[in-house]
Amino acid sequence: xxxxxxxxxxxxxxxxxxxxxxxxxxxxxxxxxxxxxxxxxxxxxxxxxxxxxxxxxxxxxxxxxxxxxxxxxxxxxxxxxxxxxxxxxxxxxxxxxxxxxxxxxxxxxxxxxxxxxxxxxxxxxxxxxxxxxxxxxxxxxxxxxxxxxxxxxxxxxxxxxxxxxxxxxxxxxxxxxxxxxxxxxxxxxxxxxxxxxxxxxxxxxxxxxxxxxxxxxxxxxxxxxxxxxxxxx
Amino acid sequence: xxxxxxxxxxxxxxxxxxxxxxxxxxxxxxxxxxxxxxxxxxxxxxxxxxxxxxxxxxxxxxxxxxxxxxxxxxxxxxxxxxxxxxxxxxxxxxxxxxxxxxxxxxxxxxxxxxxxxxxxxxxxxxxxxxxxxxxxxxxxxxxxxxxxxxxxxxxxxxxxxxxxxxxxxxxxxxxxxxxxxxxxxxxxxxxxxxxxxxxxxxxxxxxxxxxxxxxxx
Numbered sequence: 001x002x003x004x005x006x007x008x009x010x011x012x013x014x015x016x017x018x019x020x021x022x023x024x025x026x027x028x029x030x031x032x033x034x035x036x037x038x039x040x041x042x043x044x045x046x047x048x049x050x051x052x053x054x055x056x057x058x059x060x061x062x063x064x065x066x067x068x069x070x071x072x073x074x075x076x077x078x079x080x081x082x083x084x085x086x087x088x089x090x091x092x093x094x095x096x097x098x099x100x101x102x103x104x105x106x107x108x109x110x111x112x113x114x115x116x117x118x119x120x121x122x123x124x125x126x127x128x129x130x131x132x133x134x135x136x137x138x139x140x141x142x143x144x145x146x147x148x149x150x151x152x153x154x155x156x157x158x159x160x161x162x163x164x165x166x167x168x169x170x171x172x173x174x175x176x177x178x179x180x181x182x183x184x185x186x187x188x189x190x191x192x193x194x195x196x197x198x199x200x201x202x203x204x205x206x207x208x209x210x211x212x213x214x215x216x217x218x219x220x221x222x223x224x225x226x227x228x229x230x231x232x233x
Numbered sequence: 234x235x236x237x238x239x240x241x242x243x244x245x246x247x248x249x250x251x252x253x254x255x256x257x258x259x260x261x262x263x264x265x266x267x268x269x270x271x272x273x274x275x276x277x278x279x280x281x282x283x284x285x286x287x288x289x290x291x292x293x294x295x296x297x298x299x300x301x302x303x304x305x306x307x308x309x310x311x312x313x314x315x316x317x318x319x320x321x322x323x324x325x326x327x328x329x330x331x332x333x334x335x336x337x338x339x340x341x342x343x344x345x346x347x348x349x350x351x352x353x354x355x356x357x358x359x360x361x362x363x364x365x366x367x368x369x370x371x372x373x374x375x376x377x378x379x380x381x382x383x384x385x386x387x388x389x390x391x392x393x394x395x396x397x398x399x400x401x402x403x404x405x406x407x408x409x410x411x412x413x414x415x416x417x418x419x420x421x422x423x424x425x426x427x428x429x430x431x432x433x434x435x436x437x438x439x440x441x442x443x444x445x446x447x448x449x450x
Contacts, residue, residue, distance in 0.1 A: 055439055072355075075445060083443035090436040093385050095246055099352045103381065104444055106374065112357055133249055152444060 001187045002080065004030040004052060008061035011047050011210075023046050025060065030189060034181075036198040036218070037191040038225045039207030045163075045191040048207065050190065052161050054080035062151035065159065068149045084156035084184075085163040089136070097123065097139070097147040098132035104154035119128045122154045126180060142173025146180065153184075160191040166197055195222050247351055254349045259358040262346050270339045279327065282334050289342050290410050296349055305340045313337060347384075356381055376421040382437065389433055390426070395426045 011023040023044045036047045044062035051063050054070035054077050063070045070077045085091045094100040101119040109115040123129045128150055130141055139147060145165060152160065162181075166174040176196055181188055192198050204221025206214035206228060216226035244411070249255075254262070257395035268384040273285050306313070312335035321329035363376035401421055441447050 009444075026330065053443060055443060068292060078442065078445035085436075085440065085443070091440045093437060094352060094381060095385070096352075099381075102353050103378075103446065106377075115353075135246070155444065214342070 001031050001033060002066045003064075004028075004187075004189075005064045006030075006051065006058075006061065007063075009051060009058040009063055010060045011051070011056060011057045013187075020210065021045045021211055023051075023054060023058075024209075026212060028102075028205075028212065028215075029051075030187075033187055033206065034201040034203040035164065035189045035203045036201035036221070037189070037205045037207060038193070038195070038221065039191075039200050040229060043207040044210040045207050047175065047210075048163050048205075049083075049157065049163050049189065049191055053078050053083050055083065056156060063100070071074075081153065081161055082152035082155065084145075084149055084152050084160065084162040084165050085139070086167050088141075088144040088168075091148040092136045092144065092151065095135055097128060097136065097150065100136070100151045101154045104151050108155065117157050119154065122150055126150050141168050142170070145173070145177060148179065149177075153186075157186060158223055160184060160186045162188065164191050164196045166192055166194050167169075195225070198222055198225075246347070248298060248301070248348050249351075250297060250349065252296040252298075252349070254292060257349075259350055259354055262350065263314055263358070266342050266346055269327070269342055273335045273338055277331055277335075279330065280332060282338060285338055285342075287333075289338060289345065292345055293341075296345065298345070298348055301344075301348060302341060304346055306337060309337065309340065309361065352381060375447060378441075386433070386437070393429045393433070394422070394426050397422055397429075419420075 006026055006028040008025050008027055010025045013019045014089055037043050037048060041188075047056055051070065052065070053057060054074040057071050065077050065080055068077050071103050072153070079128070085179075087166050090101050098116075098119055102115050103180050104114045105118055109118055113132075119202065120129060120132070121165065125200045126146055126149065128143070128146055131139060131147070136147065137146060144170070149165070167175055169177060174194060174197065178200055181190070181201060190197075190201075198204055199218045199222060201218050204216065204225075205212050206221055207217050207224045208228055216220055216224075269285055269288070274283050290299070290302055293299050316332045316336070317329045320332045326407065350358075359380050360373045360377040363371065363373040366376075367373055
């Protein structure tokens with residue numbers, strides 16, 4: 001698995017505004033196949049994830065993926081780290097899933113026919129080929145999220161980062177997403193409020209007020225989060 | 234955010250098909266569009282407009298899209314009507330027919346291009362067209378990406394304007410004329426749309442950056 005290193009990383013409020021840091025100084029090494037990040041809204045989960053592909057840059061310290069620094073080698077990092085947003089409508093920029101996957105492939109495949117075939121292969125792999133030409137607005141929430149995932153996976157990233165990918169999904173679609181995540185060869189790091197989904201991970205980070213307050217196995221991590229959020233064990 | 238029907242009427246989202254027009258090369262369709270638009274705008278003759286209208290309707294029919302031909306009028310008719318009335322007052326009946334007719338015809342013809350051409354083909358075409366600009370340091374792929382983002386953003390913005398208007402109606406603003414003076418109405422409708430547009434632009438930028446699209450490597 002790629003080595004993701006965060007060394008003494010902190011993120012401060014935008015524009016030098018006063019207030020608590022969004023992320024307190026933090027050092028982590030992420031090598032597990034599946035890492036889940038749990039925590040309350042506003043605890044810094046999304047900021048931590050956005051650091052991993054350079055969507056947010058640290059105010060102190062450094063973040064590197066296989067030795068590539070997100071601050072100075074952002075474009076190279078983003079070729080290795082795919083990012084899935086909570087709301088797939090924000091992510092899908094083309095009218096149909098096929099067009100969106102082809103957009104991801106434009107940089108690597110110039111020939112239109114080859115690009116189309118590659119897009120179809122990727123959609124087929126996720127069972128989405130039948131929906132390829134449907135407007136993204138006509139897809140269900142689950143289909144849309146999987147389509148956004150297909151667009152990100154199209155460029156074969158080594159790491160997949162997903163920010164609450166199941167938040168807008170019903171039970172059936174969450175189960176489908178979990179199955180897809182389980183089958184991916186990539187290293188996957190995701191945030192979630194769904195504790196069953198978090199339990200699929202090899203490692204769980206619990207965040208609170210911009211700090212990682214627990215780092216360990218899924219069973220202990222979920223217990224720590226329950227204790228933190230509900231005051232129960 | 235739901236899709237804005239009005240924008241789909243005007244822009245024409247791609248309709249997959251097997252007609253000769255779907256199969257025709259983009260260069261041929263774009264060239265024909267330029268020639269037709271130039272002819273009706275330069276010659277300014279009712280006979281030319283009528284002939285061009287027959288041509289465009291025939292093209293719609295043979296592309297199995299005849300029902301689509303009138304859709305731009307659904308969102309354009311108030312503007313065309315106002316324009317026609319002004320032209321009739323300023324220049325007479327011929328101008329009142331010609332000016333709105335030319336505009337409707339050019340929009341319908343341009344819409345036929347987007348209805349029968351896949352977005353990826355349009356992007357490839359624009360990238361090819363912009364390729365000579367590489368000598369000046371421009372990135373042709375960015376031209377294609379800009380086109381894709383424009384096609385995606387206009388429906389979003391129109392849908393956003395509609396949502397804001399409906400949200401104002403839901404709060405009863407239109408039933409209280411005293412509360413809705415013109416400056417208040419403008420502020421109530423434009424500020425939320427502008428804020429949503431900025432948020433949308435940021436989200437789209439993040440989504441593209443997250444996939445490394447549009448970055449120089």
